[in-house]
Amino acid sequence: MDEKGKQAVSNMGLEPEVVFNSLSDLTILSVQTEDTRESLMEISGYDLNVKFNRDRIKDLADMENLLDGIKDLFRKIIMKDLLETD
Numbered sequence: 001m002d003e004k005g006k007q008a009v010s011n012m013g014l015e016p017e018v019v020f021n022s023l024s025d026l027t028i029l030s031v032q033t034e035d036t037r038e039s040l041m042e043i044s045g046y047d048l049n050v051k052f053n054r055d056r057i058k059d060l061a062d063m064e065n066l067l068d069g070i071k072d073l074f075r076k077i078i079m080k081d082l083l084e085t086d
Contacts, residue, residue: 020046041074 028044057063
């Protein structure tokens with residue numbers, strides 16, 4: 001069976017197997033402090049897929065609304081993490 005035809009069994013059923021290069025395919029996104037450049041938050045992994053609906057983002061106001069939504073999304077994620085660790 002060729003590489004594209006391999007299937008891996010997971011608890012969700014059959015899924016295609018994906019192979020990544022350990023260094024060149026790793027994506028790391030981080031938010032750092034301005035003064036010390038210390039990382040406050042990091043998103044890392046393989047196959048991070050960020051898509052923007054360019055049909056809906058037509059001007060600066062649309063972009064600002066998107067950024068507000070992203071801020072709210074991460075606020076919920078951070079609050080959940082903080083509440084679970086205490």
